[in-house]
Amino acid sequence: MIRCVQLYQRKCGVRILSKRFCSSDINYVSRVRQMDYWQQSDHALESEFDRGHFMLMVDKEPLIVKPPTLKNTALYTPELAVCSYEDLKTKLQDYGLEIGILNSVLLDVLDPTEHYNDYRPLFGCAVRTMEPPAESGISLKNLRQELGASLGGKFLNLRMAMLTLRSERHRNLLARFQALYRWHMIYRRCPTCTLPLKAHASKMSATCVRCTRVFYPTISPVAICLVTDPSNEYCLLVRHRGSVGSVFTCVAGFAMAGESLQETARREIAEEVGIVAYDVRALNMSQPWPMPNSSLMTAFRAVANMEDKIDVAPDELEKAEWFPREHVRKALDRVLGDPNLRGVKFDKSDPETRQVLRYIPPAGAVAHHIIKQWVEER
Amino acid sequence: MIRCVQLYQRKCGVRILSKRFCSSDINYVSRVRQMDYWQQSDHALESEFDRGHFMLMVDKEPLIVKPPTLKNTALYTPELAVCSYEDLKTKLQDYGLEIGILNSVLLDVLDPTEHYNDYRPLFGCAVRTMEPPAESGISLKNLRQELGASLGGKFLNLRMAMLTLRSERHRNLLARFQALYRWHMIYRRCPTCTLPLKAHASKMSATCVRCTRVFYPTISPVAICLVTDPSNEYCLLVRHRGSVGSVFTCVAGFAMAGESLQETARREIAEEVGIVAYDVRALNMSQPWPMPNSSLMTAFRAVANMEDKIDVAPDELEKAEWFPREHVRKALDRVLGDPNLRGVKFDKSDPETRQVLRYIPPAGAVAHHIIKQWVEER
Structure with a gap:
């Protein structure tokens, strides 16, 4: 339990906030510690x-x-x-x-x-x-x-x-x-001993009633990476199998245990597109994403040579292609003017049109901001 | 299964590598795809x-x-x-x-x-x-x-x-x-239906024998952050409860579902030290770490005001303090000359000495490199 919260309770009862903590910055610390307290105290949260x-x-x-x-x-x-x-x-x-x-x-x-x-x-x-x-x-x-x-x-x-x-x-x-x-x-049962997991009221952790091991909501770290050519005038975008037509995005993939996120980015580029990237560097962007599971996307840039032969992993991708900046800028402008992708063809009947870059992801996806930042560099 | 591997198998049998894939870069793609193949094919890996x-x-x-x-x-x-x-x-x-x-x-x-x-x-x-x-x-x-x-x-x-x-x-x-x-x-049993999880030979995933849900090794994303003052001449280092004496490090903590890693860094600073940080930015460093569970540390820098009152969470930290660059440089030099921490006092009998900065973590920890980079900025 956090002392700050105890202080409130001693001073003013659980529900009254002391006046001296009311500037916005101080509120941030208090909110964070209140959250921590409610995560752990079922009785307090239930009340x-x-x-x-x-x-x-x-x-x-x-x-x-x-x-x-x-x-x-x-x-x-x-x-x-x-x-x-x-x-x-x-x-x-x-x-x-x-x-x-x-x-x-x-x-x-x-x-x-x-x-x-x-x-x-x-x-x-x-x-x-x-x-x-x-x-x-x-x-x-x-x-x-x-x-x-x-x-x-x-x-x-x-x-x-x-x-x-x-x-x-x-x-x-x-x-x-x-x-x-x-x-x-x-996560209803302990994966070791099969007895029930008792979840906290917050659902932010659960404890096995027998072996007392604590489990936390799983988060899968993902590296998402925009690959450019050495001149920085072209970027490599991909279309995932089963995604809606004419939307292209960055290469992304789940981190494996025992690798840095920079290694994840490099490995996923090799796995999915068959090329070797270098100069992998972190951008200052990350984003939680709930599908298919709970992911945490961290953004990267990398460089690769356009002469290297693209060899897509067909179980993951439909297409991977180098695009010049002006072509990507048009796709960016299109999605900014049509954020709900109303102009996208959702049907799969026209395989040709599906493979033409017309959109990048809307502003809710971190890929949008990675690509936008690159487009706006020149 | 990856086509590249199939190609090897068709051309040369599983175990023979074609000569034309022998440059180091091409080896990287082949190794990555071989790894992917062995992760999934128990028969191939067992053989x-x-x-x-x-x-x-x-x-x-x-x-x-x-x-x-x-x-x-x-x-x-x-x-x-x-x-x-x-x-x-x-x-x-x-x-x-x-x-x-x-x-x-x-x-x-x-x-x-x-x-x-x-x-x-x-x-x-x-x-x-x-x-x-x-x-x-x-x-x-x-x-x-x-x-x-x-x-x-x-x-x-x-x-x-x-x-x-x-x-x-x-x-x-x-x-x-x-x-x-x-x-x-x-992870021996399915946490939903309690039937056995059948692990791949690689141990890189496991499938429930009844509900066929696939589970992957859990990785807990962590933000680790060096906080400096606005002049960039001081940094805030902490000593974790129960860690060996006189070693100070950066603030770090697990990401919560539904927050960016930048938010994790800011929240953890508020939770652990009671201050509000701003200008959180990603460094280009990340590192897998096996204790206590499988973590993935991602490095950040942030700024806070030295006038803000430090209020440590006593269940996590023993101490948090602002140090001038020269003081931190001495601790860096000491650990570079004594990477096995032989000069550290491991006993808990001397609480005073324990709270004095003499070491930062050795070069195996990402914290070392975050702090070293900052020391060497001037």
Whole structure:
């Protein structure tokens, strides 16, 4: 337990924040330590549950809202909806769904507001529905639509939400939400002795009831790397098997135990594209990403020779190609003007068009920023 | 399976390397793809087992050797021993110990040599002993000493090996060795359905025999950060609870799901030292580290104000203090001249001396290089 929190408790009871900690910087330390405390103390967190704020995911789709001011609908980017406990409880009940500490994870600590002067937890509540019986005439999609509308928003596919959410903070909260919930659903039993794992209320760790080993949500480190030629006028972009048509991105892959991230980048380039990169260097960007599991993407640049023969690993990639900066700039401009990828052809019927660079990933993906930074160097 | 490997097999049988792939760069791609192939094909890897080379760990202590040329014994830094299958099998048998695919993990792919013209696997073989009965008059330590000597080396504590191994390649191989072996010992059962996990021969993944979910060795990303003052003349170093006396290092901590590594660095500084850092930026360094679990350390720098009150989290740290560059330079010089920390006081009886900066970590730790880079900036 953190002393700072103990100090609050001694001085003012659990829920009252001392006045002398109210500058924004001091709030940061207090929030961080409050988060640490709530991660560990189930009793403290449970007693705050019905005073918390909530994000909602139904069938792995987060509830999003339109931002209040919306001028250009083509540039529409969503935000995650935040609901009060009472509101969410009532609306879920209308559909036979429940909110409780068991299906909620701790996402963050919210600052005091004009309405209350203590910290409040931000939770993510995850609900799974079942397909209603055919004779009911209700479809799952309609059920979600109605529930979403009753809460003032709608549900959006997790990947599209990550790619298009307006704020980095919301993207990261969504990544945490999915990571903690998924991990909690999979890690039910101790992988050594098979007895139950008892999760903390926060879902940020779980302990075996017998061998007392503690498990933490797994995070898979990923190196994502933009490869340029020595003149720095061309870059190598790839299309992953099964990704939507005409979107090209950087090479990326999971770190293996016992290698640096720089080695990961170099190895993945060799594995996926068959060329040897050099001068691997870290950029100052990293990003949590919830698919397929909980990943942590760290950004790199590297150099390779365009004369080296590209030899793609066909189980991973459909295509790898060197592009001149002006060509990449056009793809960047296209995605900036169409962040929801409405112009992308999603069908797989036209293999030719799929292999033409027209888009890079939208601003929700770190690849977007790696490529944008390179385009804007000249 | 990787096409390049298939090509070898079609052209020359599994074990013969085509001449046209013999430049060092082309070897890199081939080695990487051979590694990928052996990770996945148990049959192929098992058929190479008795032709492999081996590193050895007994009771979590790696077998190390003195490097051949040794002039200054104070600067003695070890290397990991590499043994042939036959040699290791014979020597282990003398002590009732066994070598097999079940207690071995795949570490790397070795290039052809003058003696053979194909790739060979490098394995790590891990053995656990049991304390001999008291009446035998043999101690576990003597047993390990004798076994080590019979193989031309000795066993060294894992942490000291990581801190002092001469080459980064050997340190990373040792980190991989411990990470894969430890993970394999813990992940025996599916944490969802409790049925057995079937590990690949490489120990680089395991699949549930019922629900077919695939699990990979867990890696915990860590941000390690040197905090300097705005003038860049002072840096903040900490002493962890329970670490050896008079060694100071950077702030570090595990990434939480749903945060960037830059956020991890900032959060850990607030959690551990109670101050708010800004201008967090990535350095081009990362390092796998096997303790307590398999970690992946990524290096950062940040800035904070020396006027801000330090408030250490007493469950993690004994001390945090700002030091001027010249003071840190002396600690750097001391560890460069005494890389095995022989001058460190290991006893806890003298709390005063323990809290005085005399050493930074040796060159095996990424913290050493982060601090060294800063010292050498002026």
